[in-house]
Amino acid sequence: MNPVVGLDIAKGESHVQMLLDKKMPYKNSVKVNHTVEVLEEVHAYLLDLELQTGMKPPIVLEATGHYQDG
Template sequence: MNPVVGLDVAKGESQVQMFLDKKMPYKNSVKIEHTERNATHFSQRFIKAFSSV
């Protein structure tokens, strides 16, 4: 397994997609507005999601 995180960064928001391996997405992509609260929430979700895999 080679987990990867894809980020599409734009002004004001980003799209995030996590993959377990090539062509194997992990759940759906997520839209994140650029705020400190959302950055903290995303990092916590990211760690939790990949810790259980």
């Protein structure tokens, strides 16, 4: 398996999609409010994805704003 996590970061909320492998979503896409409780839940999902696949998934950010090379 080749797990990966995609993050689309916005000002008030972000969106997270985790994949076990190509075209194999792990859970549904999640809208993430920027609160400690919700971020702890996302962290738990990341740990579970790592447990399921035996690999730490790379995290891919959308290349915009502060994250864009330029």
